[in-house]
Amino acid sequence: MQSLRRHRGFSFIAMIVLATVVIVVGLSMHMLAKAKGDARLAMQSQADAGYRAVIGYATQYRRLPTDTEFQQLTGDLRDAYGNPLVYVYDARLVAASPDICAYPTALLSVADCAADANCATPATTADVPFVVLAAGETRDGSANTVSQSASAVGALPAASGLRRYQLGTSVGALATPTTNPFAYDDHLAFKDLRQVQNEVQCTGKGLRVVNVELPRFKCSEAYVGTVFGTSGVTFPGNTYEWQVTTGPAWLTASADGNNARSGAWARGASLVLGGTPDNTTAGTVTVLLRDSEGSAQTRQFPLRPVTGSSCSPPPPPSSPGGIILVPDIPTGSGTGTTPDGTQVSTQGSGVITAGPIGGGVLGIGGDNAISGAERLQFIFPQDVHYLGLRVRDFRSNSSDHISIAFYNAAGGAVGQYNWLACSPANASKQLGSITPGAGITFRSIVIQGVGLTQFYFQGLRYCDASNAVCLVDPSASEPSC
Structure with missing residues (x-):
C-alpha cells in the first residue's frame, strides 16, 4: 500500500514538472514568435528608414547617392539580424547632370509574386529608381545574401528586375526559385520614379x-x-x-x-x-x-478627336471594278473626267482621237499611237495598288516599249514599268497586276511610248490591295506579251 502511494506521488510530481515544462516551452515559443514578429516589423521600418535617407539626399542634391554615400547616410543602421541594408539603384541617376528630375523612366522594376515561387503572374511596378532592402535572417550559403529578391546589387547600368514574395514563401535564388528553397524574409522599400520625383520636389523653382x-x-x-x-x-x-x-x-x-x-x-x-x-x-x-x-x-x-469626327475610307470606284474603257475617255487635248472620277489628260503634243480600229478605239496623236513627246495621264480617285492595261495593234521594233510611270498623291515618283512590244500585230493584248513595288500605292500614271510605230489604248483597270489579279478582262484569252 505504501509502495502504491509512493508510486502515485511520483506520478503527480512528474505531471507537475511536465506541465511546467509545457508552460515554459509555450511561453518561449510565444516569445520567440513575438520576437520574430517584432523583428519583421523592425526590418521593414529599417528598410523604410534607408529609403527616407536616400530621398533626403536626392532632395538636397537632385541625384541618388552612390554606394559609398549610401553607407555614409545609413551609418550603423542594421536590420534586426545585424546585417547592413542593401542598396540597389539605377546607375544613371547618380549623375549630377541631368538630374533625377529630368528622367522619364528608370531601369529597375519590382515584381510582386505573392506566394508563387515561380512568379508566373506578378503585379509589377516599373520605372523604379532604387530599392532599399533588409535581407533578413535566412542565407543561401553564397556571397549573395539577397538572391531571393535581386540577382545583383549596387549600381545597375541596365534594365533589371527584382522580386518580392509573401513572407515565409519557400523560394530559392532569383535565377532558380524552386532549387534549394528557404523561407523568404526580405523586406523592400521602394516607389516608382514619378512618386520619387514628387517626394524630392522636382519643381524646378516653379518650372x-x-x-x-x-x-x-x-x-x-x-x-x-x-x-x-x-x-x-x-x-x-x-x-x-x-x-x-x-x-x-x-x-x-x-x-x-x-x-x-x-x-x-x-x-x-x-x-x-x-x-x-x-x-x-x-x-x-x-x-x-x-x-x-x-x-x-x-x-x-x-x-482626343472632335466629338463626331470620323475617318471615312476612300470611296470605292463607281466604275465596276475600277475599269475605264474607251467610251469613258473624252477626246481632244487637255483634260476630261471619266464617270468614275478619274481625270484623263494629254501631255506634250498628244491629242486623244477616235482610232481607226473598230469599237471606237482611242489613240493619241495624229497617227493614233503614243510616241515621243505624246503622253497620256490618268489621275485616279483613290490610291491604287495594282494596274491592268489592255491595248491593240501593239507594233514596235526590237526593244521599243510602253513606259508606265507611277506617282503618289503628292506627285512624287514611286516607280516605273516598261512593257516590251511583241507579236502578233493587229491583236488585243493585256497585262495585269502591274505594280511599282510590293506594298507601294500610287494615285496617277503617265503612259508614254518609246519608239512605237503603232499602239491603241483599249482600256485599263485599277485595283486595291484585295484584288491582286488585276486584269481589264479576266476572261479574255488574249496574248499577254
Missing part, C-alpha cells in the same frame, strides 16, 4: 508646363497645338528643352524647328505639335520640359 489640355483633332485635317513652359531658369533666348516620348504615330513635335520626337532634347521657346490624323483613336501625349539647371517637369495630356 511647369502651362497648358491644362491640348486641342482636339479632326481626322484628315492638319493639327496644330502649342505647349508653353514657365518659370525655372531658361536657356539663352528665353528657351527651354522639350521632348515628346509618347503620342500617336501621326503626331509631330518640334521646338523652334528642332525635332522633339527623336529621343533627344529639342530647344525652343515653346513646343509645337502638328501632323495630319489618319484615325480617330484617342491617345496620350507625354511632354517633358527641362530648364538650364536640369530641373524637369513631365505632363501627360489626353489627345
Whole structure:
C-alpha cells in the first residue's frame, strides 16, 4: 500500500514538472514568435528608414547617392539580424547632370509574386529608381545574401528586375526559385520614379508646363497645338528643352524647328505639335520640359478627336471594278473626267482621237499611237495598288516599249514599268497586276511610248490591295506579251 502511494506521488510530481515544462516551452515559443514578429516589423521600418535617407539626399542634391554615400547616410543602421541594408539603384541617376528630375523612366522594376515561387503572374511596378532592402535572417550559403529578391546589387547600368514574395514563401535564388528553397524574409522599400520625383520636389523653382489640355483633332485635317513652359531658369533666348516620348504615330513635335520626337532634347521657346490624323483613336501625349539647371517637369495630356469626327475610307470606284474603257475617255487635248472620277489628260503634243480600229478605239496623236513627246495621264480617285492595261495593234521594233510611270498623291515618283512590244500585230493584248513595288500605292500614271510605230489604248483597270489579279478582262484569252 505504501509502495502504491509512493508510486502515485511520483506520478503527480512528474505531471507537475511536465506541465511546467509545457508552460515554459509555450511561453518561449510565444516569445520567440513575438520576437520574430517584432523583428519583421523592425526590418521593414529599417528598410523604410534607408529609403527616407536616400530621398533626403536626392532632395538636397537632385541625384541618388552612390554606394559609398549610401553607407555614409545609413551609418550603423542594421536590420534586426545585424546585417547592413542593401542598396540597389539605377546607375544613371547618380549623375549630377541631368538630374533625377529630368528622367522619364528608370531601369529597375519590382515584381510582386505573392506566394508563387515561380512568379508566373506578378503585379509589377516599373520605372523604379532604387530599392532599399533588409535581407533578413535566412542565407543561401553564397556571397549573395539577397538572391531571393535581386540577382545583383549596387549600381545597375541596365534594365533589371527584382522580386518580392509573401513572407515565409519557400523560394530559392532569383535565377532558380524552386532549387534549394528557404523561407523568404526580405523586406523592400521602394516607389516608382514619378512618386520619387514628387517626394524630392522636382519643381524646378516653379518650372511647369502651362497648358491644362491640348486641342482636339479632326481626322484628315492638319493639327496644330502649342505647349508653353514657365518659370525655372531658361536657356539663352528665353528657351527651354522639350521632348515628346509618347503620342500617336501621326503626331509631330518640334521646338523652334528642332525635332522633339527623336529621343533627344529639342530647344525652343515653346513646343509645337502638328501632323495630319489618319484615325480617330484617342491617345496620350507625354511632354517633358527641362530648364538650364536640369530641373524637369513631365505632363501627360489626353489627345482626343472632335466629338463626331470620323475617318471615312476612300470611296470605292463607281466604275465596276475600277475599269475605264474607251467610251469613258473624252477626246481632244487637255483634260476630261471619266464617270468614275478619274481625270484623263494629254501631255506634250498628244491629242486623244477616235482610232481607226473598230469599237471606237482611242489613240493619241495624229497617227493614233503614243510616241515621243505624246503622253497620256490618268489621275485616279483613290490610291491604287495594282494596274491592268489592255491595248491593240501593239507594233514596235526590237526593244521599243510602253513606259508606265507611277506617282503618289503628292506627285512624287514611286516607280516605273516598261512593257516590251511583241507579236502578233493587229491583236488585243493585256497585262495585269502591274505594280511599282510590293506594298507601294500610287494615285496617277503617265503612259508614254518609246519608239512605237503603232499602239491603241483599249482600256485599263485599277485595283486595291484585295484584288491582286488585276486584269481589264479576266476572261479574255488574249496574248499577254
